[in-house]
Amino acid sequence: MGDWFQSITDLDAEVDEAGPLAESITAWLVSVTVISAERTDCVLGADLGHPPGPGGSAVVEEPDLLPWGSRTNGVSIHIGRKVFTTVDEDSRLVCPGCHRVGEWRDARGDESAQAARFSEVLTDWLGGGGSRLDCLGCGLASRLNDWRWSGTPWAFAALGLTFWNWPSLRPDFVTEFGHRLGGHRIRSVSGKL
Ligand SMILES: [Zn+2]
Known part of the structure; x- marks a missing residue:
């Protein structure tokens, strides 16, 4: 239920x-x-x-x-x-510029660099700051709502x-x-x- x-x-x-x-x-x-x-x-x-x-x-x-x-x-x-948020745990950030998929975890199972960057920007935004998150692939900085998602x-x-x-x-x-x-x-x- x-x-x-x-x-x-x-x-x-x-x-x-x-x-x-x-x-x-x-x-x-x-x-x-x-x-x-x-x-x-x-x-x-x-x-x-x-x-x-x-x-x-x-x-x-x-x-x-x-x-x-x-x-x-x-x-x-x-x-x-x-x-x-949704409960779609498979949904990942996708850069709107280069379409790189920002995995939450790296190959070792640790939080990925992109996920860590996301957390920083999110915390900043929740506290009243800006919402631009830079892509570690191409460097494009996009507002959180402008990032695409692989799922929901x-x-x-x-x-x-x-x-x-x-x-x-x-x-x-x-x-x-x-x-x-x-x-x-x-x-x-x-x-x-
Ligand atoms: Zn990119």
Whole structure:
């Protein structure tokens, strides 16, 4: 079993924009009854989330599978820089310039130099710094969100909404998020806890 999650993240929102954007997105979701305005203990990874509303049926691929009766069935909203990861352990960073695959571990099983560099940049970014990670193959420095992935991509974002145990969100609903976020790039990340 386990709990399935889908996060919609905003790749462009700055930290100071995330709060107001979260408010407007929440107001929209409440107005179309995708979520309830109240907040309850219905999510993981946060104290409170918004329970699903009747409009939730219109935004998922399989409405019959909405987890109405489950304890973990709400939507949590995260504001502040966060890495939205998947549980796809096979997914590796791929340089957008030279397409070199940055293995997490080297031939001896130790953390690879590229992985160590990634960790440094990630820590720096989480602390408010920039997100440019240089490729040890070609030297190209790309922002973390501009790196490709060999499998499921991660997202590095200051704003993200996570739907807990909902069936797959409809693509047009996900696209609407981008419009509602002022045309920002969005990235969906999903996985299981
Ligand atoms: Zn490269």
